[in-house]
Amino acid sequence: AEATPVLKTLSNATTHFVVENKTLPIENTTDCLSTMASVCKVMLETPEYRSRFTSEETLMFCMRVMVGVIILYDHVHPVGAFSKASKIDMKGCIKVLREQPPDTVEGLLNALRFTTKHLNDESTSKQVRAMLQ
Numbered sequence: 001a002e003a004t005p006v007l008k009t010l011s012n013a014t015t016h017f018v019v020e021n022k023t024l025p026i027e028n029t030t031d032c033l034s035t036m037a038s039v040c041k042v043m044l045e046t047p048e049y050r051s052r053f054t055s056e057e058t059l060m061f062c063m064r065v066m067v068g069v070i071i072l073y074d075h076v077h078p079v080g081a082f083s084k085a086s087k088i089d090m091k092g093c094i095k096v097l098r099e100q101p102p103d104t105v106e107g108l109l110n111a112l113r114f115t116t117k118h119l120n121d122e123s124t125s126k127q128v129r130a131m132l133q
Contacts (some may be wrong), residue, residue: 004115007068011075011115018076027077033073034087040066041089044096060104066093067108071115080118082128094131 002008018029038060041051053059057110070088074081081088094112097105113132 004111007071007111007115010068010111011072014072014076025035026078030073030077033069033076036069037073037088037093039064039071042098045092045099063097063100063108065107067097067111071111074118079123080121081116082118082121082124084123084125092126093132094128098131101130 014029018026022088028046044059044066048060053062068082070090070093072088073088077083077086080087081091094109097108109132113119119129119132
Protein backbone atom coordinates (compact mmCIF):
# COMPACT_ATOMS: atom_id res chain seq x y z
CA ALA A 1 0.00 0.00 0.00
CA GLU A 2 1.10 3.55 -0.72
CA ALA A 3 1.93 5.90 2.16
CA THR A 4 -0.04 8.67 0.43
CA PRO A 5 -2.53 7.00 -1.93
CA VAL A 6 -4.28 10.20 -3.05
CA LEU A 7 -0.98 11.90 -3.85
CA LYS A 8 0.22 8.80 -5.69
CA THR A 9 -2.97 8.78 -7.78
CA LEU A 10 -2.56 12.50 -8.54
CA SER A 11 1.10 11.98 -9.50
CA ASN A 12 0.18 9.09 -11.79
CA ALA A 13 -2.66 11.07 -13.39
CA THR A 14 -0.47 14.14 -13.94
CA THR A 15 2.36 12.04 -15.38
CA HIS A 16 -0.14 10.21 -17.61
CA PHE A 17 -1.55 13.55 -18.80
CA VAL A 18 1.92 14.81 -19.76
CA VAL A 19 2.84 11.54 -21.52
CA GLU A 20 -0.47 11.30 -23.40
CA ASN A 21 -0.48 14.94 -24.54
CA LYS A 22 2.87 15.20 -26.29
CA THR A 23 1.62 18.13 -28.40
CA LEU A 24 1.38 20.24 -25.24
CA PRO A 25 4.77 21.47 -24.04
CA ILE A 26 5.66 19.94 -20.66
CA GLU A 27 6.39 23.50 -19.50
CA ASN A 28 2.65 24.23 -19.59
CA THR A 29 2.23 21.73 -16.75
CA THR A 30 5.47 22.38 -14.85
CA ASP A 31 5.11 26.18 -15.05
CA CYS A 32 1.59 25.92 -13.62
CA LEU A 33 2.81 23.71 -10.75
CA SER A 34 5.86 25.88 -9.98
CA THR A 35 3.70 29.02 -10.03
CA MET A 36 1.27 27.45 -7.57
CA ALA A 37 4.17 26.50 -5.26
CA SER A 38 5.57 30.02 -5.48
CA VAL A 39 2.21 31.66 -4.74
CA CYS A 40 1.74 29.45 -1.67
CA LYS A 41 5.28 30.16 -0.45
CA VAL A 42 4.82 33.93 -0.80
CA MET A 43 1.44 33.80 0.96
CA LEU A 44 3.01 31.88 3.85
CA GLU A 45 6.21 33.92 4.23
CA THR A 46 4.79 37.43 3.79
CA PRO A 47 3.28 38.73 7.05
CA GLU A 48 0.85 41.02 5.18
CA TYR A 49 -0.64 38.08 3.27
CA ARG A 50 -0.36 35.56 6.06
CA SER A 51 -2.30 37.81 8.43
CA ARG A 52 -5.29 37.47 6.09
CA PHE A 53 -5.65 33.78 6.92
CA THR A 54 -8.51 33.61 9.38
CA SER A 55 -7.99 30.03 10.52
CA GLU A 56 -5.28 27.49 11.17
CA GLU A 57 -7.04 25.18 8.67
CA THR A 58 -6.49 27.70 5.86
CA LEU A 59 -2.81 27.96 6.77
CA MET A 60 -2.47 24.16 6.73
CA PHE A 61 -4.35 23.96 3.41
CA CYS A 62 -1.90 26.41 1.85
CA MET A 63 1.09 24.37 3.11
CA ARG A 64 -0.47 21.13 1.86
CA VAL A 65 -1.08 22.61 -1.59
CA MET A 66 2.52 23.87 -1.73
CA VAL A 67 3.93 20.45 -0.81
CA GLY A 68 1.51 18.65 -3.12
CA VAL A 69 2.42 20.69 -6.19
CA ILE A 70 6.13 20.32 -5.39
CA ILE A 71 5.71 16.54 -5.37
CA LEU A 72 3.71 16.62 -8.62
CA TYR A 73 6.37 18.84 -10.22
CA ASP A 74 9.08 16.48 -9.04
CA HIS A 75 7.31 13.52 -10.65
CA VAL A 76 6.57 15.28 -13.96
CA HIS A 77 9.66 17.44 -14.58
CA PRO A 78 12.56 15.54 -16.20
CA VAL A 79 15.12 16.68 -13.58
CA GLY A 80 12.65 17.26 -10.75
CA ALA A 81 11.95 19.93 -8.16
CA PHE A 82 15.32 19.72 -6.38
CA SER A 83 17.57 20.50 -9.36
CA LYS A 84 19.09 23.94 -9.87
CA ALA A 85 17.14 23.97 -13.17
CA SER A 86 13.86 23.73 -11.24
CA LYS A 87 11.63 26.79 -11.20
CA ILE A 88 10.68 26.08 -7.58
CA ASP A 89 12.58 27.79 -4.76
CA MET A 90 13.01 24.60 -2.73
CA LYS A 91 15.15 26.23 -0.04
CA GLY A 92 12.50 28.91 0.43
CA CYS A 93 9.64 26.39 0.53
CA ILE A 94 11.42 24.16 3.06
CA LYS A 95 12.34 27.23 5.14
CA VAL A 96 8.66 28.28 5.27
CA LEU A 97 7.71 24.79 6.48
CA ARG A 98 10.54 24.72 9.05
CA GLU A 99 9.27 28.00 10.54
CA GLN A 100 5.97 26.32 11.54
CA PRO A 101 5.40 24.33 14.75
CA PRO A 102 7.18 20.98 14.14
CA ASP A 103 4.16 18.84 15.01
CA THR A 104 2.06 20.56 12.33
CA VAL A 105 4.53 20.14 9.45
CA GLU A 106 6.35 16.87 10.15
CA GLY A 107 3.96 14.98 7.87
CA LEU A 108 4.52 17.50 5.07
CA LEU A 109 8.30 17.32 5.45
CA ASN A 110 8.03 13.52 5.41
CA ALA A 111 6.00 13.74 2.20
CA LEU A 112 8.87 15.69 0.62
CA ARG A 113 11.40 13.20 2.00
CA PHE A 114 9.64 10.01 0.97
CA THR A 115 7.27 10.64 -1.96
CA THR A 116 9.49 12.69 -4.26
CA LYS A 117 11.55 11.06 -7.02
CA HIS A 118 14.59 13.31 -7.24
CA LEU A 119 15.57 14.26 -3.66
CA ASN A 120 18.51 11.84 -3.63
CA ASP A 121 19.73 12.69 -7.13
CA GLU A 122 23.30 13.95 -7.59
CA SER A 123 21.87 17.26 -8.87
CA THR A 124 20.19 17.99 -5.52
CA SER A 125 22.30 20.41 -3.48
CA LYS A 126 23.70 19.18 -0.19
CA GLN A 127 22.11 22.20 1.50
CA VAL A 128 18.59 21.23 0.35
CA ARG A 129 19.19 17.62 1.42
CA ALA A 130 20.43 18.81 4.81
CA MET A 131 17.33 21.00 5.26
CA LEU A 132 15.18 17.86 4.93
CA GLN A 133 17.20 15.78 7.42
